[in-house]
Amino acid sequence: MKVINGGVTAAQGFQAxxxxxxxxxxxxxxxxxxxxxxxxxxAGTFTTNIVKAAPVKWDQQIVYHAPAAQxxxxxxxIANACTGEEGYSYCKKTAQTAAAILGIPEDSxxxxxxxxxxxxxxxxxxxxxxxxxxxxxxETEAAGTLAAESIMTTDTVKKEIAVETEIxxxxxxxxxxxxxxxxxxxxxxxxxxxxxxxxxxSKELLQEALSDNVKDTYNMVSVxxxxxxxxxxxxxxxxxxxxxxxxxxxEDYSKFTEALGYVNTWLSKHIAADGEGATALxxxxxxxxxxxxxxxxxxxxxxxxNLTKAAIFGHDANWGRxxxxxxxxxxxxxxxxxxxxxxxxxxxxxxxxxxxATGYSEExxxxxxxxxxVTAIADIKxxxxxxxxxxxxxxxxxxxxxxxxxx
Amino acid sequence: MKVINGGVTAAQGFQAxxxxxxxxxxxxxxxxxxxxxxxxxxAGTFTTNIVKAAPVKWDQQIVYHAPAAQxxxxxxxIANACTGEEGYSYCKKTAQTAAAILGIPEDSxxxxxxxxxxxxxxxxxxxxxxxxxxxxxxETEAAGTLAAESIMTTDTVKKEIAVETEIxxxxxxxxxxxxxxxxxxxxxxxxxxxxxxxxxxSKELLQEALSDNVKDTYNMVSVxxxxxxxxxxxxxxxxxxxxxxxxxxxEDYSKFTEALGYVNTWLSKHIAADGEGATALxxxxxxxxxxxxxxxxxxxxxxxxNLTKAAIFGHDANWGRxxxxxxxxxxxxxxxxxxxxxxxxxxxxxxxxxxxATGYSEExxxxxxxxxxVTAIADIKxxxxxxxxxxxxxxxxxxxxxxxxxx
Numbered sequence: 001m002k003v004i005n006g007g008v009t010a011a012q013g014f015q016a017x018x019x020x021x022x023x024x025x026x027x028x029x030x031x032x033x034x035x036x037x038x039x040x041x042x043a044g045t046f047t048t049n050i051v052k053a054a055p056v057k058w059d060q061q062i063v064y065h066a067p068a069a070q071x072x073x074x075x076x077x078i079a080n081a082c083t084g085e086e087g088y089s090y091c092k093k094t095a096q097t098a099a100a101i102l103g104i105p106e107d108s109x110x111x112x113x114x115x116x117x118x119x120x121x122x123x124x125x126x127x128x129x130x131x132x133x134x135x136x137x138x139e140t141e142a143a144g145t146l147a148a149e150s151i152m153t154t155d156t157v158k159k160e161i162a163v164e165t166e167i168x169x170x171x172x173x174x175x176x177x178x179x180x181x182x183x184x185x186x187x188x189x190x191x192x193x194x195x196x197x198x199x200x201x202s203k204e205l206l207q208e209a210l211s212d213n214v215k216d217t218y219n220m221v222s223v224x225x226x227x228x229x230x231x232x233x234x235x236x237x238x239x240x241x242x243x244x245x246x247x248x249x250x251e252d253y254s255k256f257t258e259a260l261g262y263v264n265t266w267l268s269k270h271i272a273a274d275g276e277g278a279t280a281l282x283x284x285x286x287x288x289x290x291x292x293x294x295x296x297x298x299x300x301x302x303x304x305x306n307l308t309k310a311a312i313f314g315h316d317a318n319w320g321r322x323x324x325x326x327x328x329x330x331x332x333x334x335x336x337x338x339x340x341x342x343x344x345x346x347x348x349x350x351x352x353x354x355x356x357a358t359g360y361s362e363e364x365x366x367x368x369x370x371x372x373x374v375t376a377i378a379d380i381k382x383x384x385x386x387x388x389x390x391x392x393x394x395x396x397x398x399x400x401x402x403x404x405x406x407x
Numbered sequence: 408m409k410v411i412n413g414g415v416t417a418a419q420g421f422q423a424x425x426x427x428x429x430x431x432x433x434x435x436x437x438x439x440x441x442x443x444x445x446x447x448x449x450a451g452t453f454t455t456n457i458v459k460a461a462p463v464k465w466d467q468q469i470v471y472h473a474p475a476a477q478x479x480x481x482x483x484x485i486a487n488a489c490t491g492e493e494g495y496s497y498c499k500k501t502a503q504t505a506a507a508i509l510g511i512p513e514d515s516x517x518x519x520x521x522x523x524x525x526x527x528x529x530x531x532x533x534x535x536x537x538x539x540x541x542x543x544x545x546e547t548e549a550a551g552t553l554a555a556e557s558i559m560t561t562d563t564v565k566k567e568i569a570v571e572t573e574i575x576x577x578x579x580x581x582x583x584x585x586x587x588x589x590x591x592x593x594x595x596x597x598x599x600x601x602x603x604x605x606x607x608x609s610k611e612l613l614q615e616a617l618s619d620n621v622k623d624t625y626n627m628v629s630v631x632x633x634x635x636x637x638x639x640x641x642x643x644x645x646x647x648x649x650x651x652x653x654x655x656x657x658e659d660y661s662k663f664t665e666a667l668g669y670v671n672t673w674l675s676k677h678i679a680a681d682g683e684g685a686t687a688l689x690x691x692x693x694x695x696x697x698x699x700x701x702x703x704x705x706x707x708x709x710x711x712x713n714l715t716k717a718a719i720f721g722h723d724a725n726w727g728r729x730x731x732x733x734x735x736x737x738x739x740x741x742x743x744x745x746x747x748x749x750x751x752x753x754x755x756x757x758x759x760x761x762x763x764a765t766g767y768s769e770e771x772x773x774x775x776x777x778x779x780x781v782t783a784i785a786d787i788k789x790x791x792x793x794x795x796x797x798x799x800x801x802x803x804x805x806x807x808x809x810x811x812x813x814x
Contacts, residue, residue: 050734050739050740050742051733051735051742079727082727084762116727117727118726118730118759224714226713229731306633306805306809307631307633310805311810313806314810314811316810320523323489323525323636324458324635327457327458327636328455328634335457352489355489356491357525394809399720399806403717403721403723404721404723
């Protein structure tokens with residue numbers, strides 16, 4: 001497996017477009033489209049929030065019941081959440097408009113929205129946007145990048161990646177893009193992620209591969225503890241790689257899930273690193289846990305602790321807050337057996353041993369914590385399971401961005 | 408029942424002292440003592456964090472097993488948490504020192520600590536502090552205030568209150584003080600709260616009254632979602648009011664719990680209002696819930712949402728974040744039936760009706776949200792239960808305080 005240039009247009013048969021349709025102020029890009037020249041098998045994971053945005057409901061119908069998917073229309077600026085029946089009718093209208101121009105069935109068009117909750121979409125602008133994007137659809141790398149830029153809200157950088165692997169003698173490509181930044185605490189998946197691949201795989205295994213992998217990637221990210229109403233990850237597979245269809249969990253399936261895992265992990269870490277106001281990616285590893293579940297609970301409790309996040313912003317080795325966050329997580333462990341390390345490009349330091357400070361150098365700890373990516377490793381000495389979670393520091397800018405997000 | 412001046416020295420037979428012993432820098436007050444002239448029945452509630460500070464373990468032994476309690480020694484500046492056996496030995500040593508001078512049993516001296524986690528207490532300073540405080544013990548209001556000031560860490564105001572009621576023809580007084588500000592998300596009780604009363608009540612009912620009431624008061628407060636290692640509420644009753652001992656849940660018990668509830672609610676709201684960096688008290692009421700548990704889950708989910716807290720700081724009626732926080736709380740409800748109001752001294756406004764925006768005036772909403780105390784009321788139209796929770800806004804100063812708390 002190797003990483004290649006590109007994003008959602010990297011896999012064979014996928015095209016994309018991204019434009020400034022006029023939903024956002026100031027001519028910012030706000031609409032994207034992904035299109036496959038042939039029908040795809042679709043997998044998806046969606047928010048567990050009871051308050052589900054209209055596009056989530058629309059896409060669930062398609063992923064769970066429609067025979068195929070062939071296009072995705074996404075807008076940023078307005079989330080189309082808490083918009084009632086009117087909001088849902090706009091999803092249908094958007095899909096109808098795209099389907100008519102593209103000459104594909106209405107129920108093969110997925111839609112996604114991200115932005116302010118509670119506002120209705122300007123349907124005239126959205127329809128005009130769809131009509132404008134279809135002639136711009138292109139399989140170039142640049143077209144994929146335009147799409148990745150068009151789904152951003154408070155993101156400061158686009159997030160796209162592509163990898164290539166060989167399955168059954170054929171080159172298989174997976175490309176992906178996502179957006180993150182705020183209201184990021186995915187419970188079944190992240191804010192918005194779009195993955196395209198030319199692999200030939202059964203719909204059942206495609207969904208299983210995605211659902212399994214999401215648990216270790218997007219679900220291990222938290223920027224602010226708020227699970228969004230719009231969380232959606234979509235994975236489209238059009239089979240253009242020409243490999244023999246994957247229908248069981250054999251070596252081919254392993255190669256595919258390995259590549260998929262790489263893409264999702266990369267995107268997840270980049271969502272965390274670009275969390276609203278973030279100055280650092282904060283990675284937490286819990287090792288030697290009794291069970292995976294225990295390691296997940298502990299690592300997520302640490303990355304969501306406001307006090308810990310503020311200490312990371314201050315480059316302060318305030319390990320008491322980490323132990324405290326482990327203690328209230330609900331997972332059982334012996335605090336008096338915990339070893340804790342901080343690690344970054346500047347080195348690795350053991351901060352506590354068996355629950356008590358080691359007498360480490362504060363100066364050295366601060367140096368390690370001043371890097372752009374810092375890792376805390378908690379060794380709880382109970383077994384062989386482990387987990388990693390990704391978050392970011394809590395900064396003045398997080399408060400600033402969210403105190404006046406709507407204005 | 409009426410509110411009177413004073414705090415922990417208001418009830419008959421209680422004395423207090425507060426001094427700058429030298430644990431904190433810059434001659435700040437950092438040690439407090441409460442003493443009853445006669446032995447008390449003691450009730451307590453403690454943190455549910457697995458990582459329990461040494462004083463929590465010491466106090467649990469006394470509240471659950473010792474025949475009586477007569478004094479409390481509290482220090483601020485260092486939490487004596489994550490300090491191993493050495494830390495626990497300092498609790499014993501502190502109690503021994505106080506017991507010897509006061510002429511009372513060692514197991515009648517409760518201890519409490521708050522401040523930085525992981526540092527050992529300077530035992531020489533602590534012992535000298537105890538010796539200095541005993542001669543200063545006084546039943547004056549000023550002595551109670553000194554004690555309330557000495558337990559503060561990042562608190563900006565002292566928190567003390569006293570109320571008077573009549574039980575069985577006798578005047579009964581309850582006084583209390585507490586500290587809060589950061590690492591505040593009590594799970595069985597709050598950071599540190601000390602209550603004194605001269606009521607005559609059985610130990611069993613004293614504990615039951617406290618445990619019941621804590622659920623509706625301290626446990627409904629959150630500043631930052633972080634459940635502390637040191638949470639402790641202690642309630643000492645010395646019987647000096649001379650009322651007939653309360654041994655059953657009769658009218659006398661109701662009068663006592665009503666007064667206790669007033670004290671705890673007042674202290675809880677003041678912890679929230681003085682949350683680290685806070686500019687506003689944020690109260691959330693969930694009404695017409697199916698069950699108390701559901702109302703509690705929903706209201707706590709809203710007050711702990713970073714995005715909602717940042718919007719309150721920005722005086723922004725970003726109701727989508729409130730509905731979103733309800734949606735991921737785990738409680739079941741119908742988002743399309745929810746009405747939401749904002750209320751403050753500046754007025755009351757219906758923001759959403761049946762899950763959709765009412766077309767309210769943003770200007771009026773901002774005016775309401777610009778007050779020092781703001782309330783959000785969510786009517787979920789399912790039943791007759793309700794709950795209230797208290798938090799605060801998320802501000803630049805919260806980040807500032809916690810990015811460099813230890814320096």
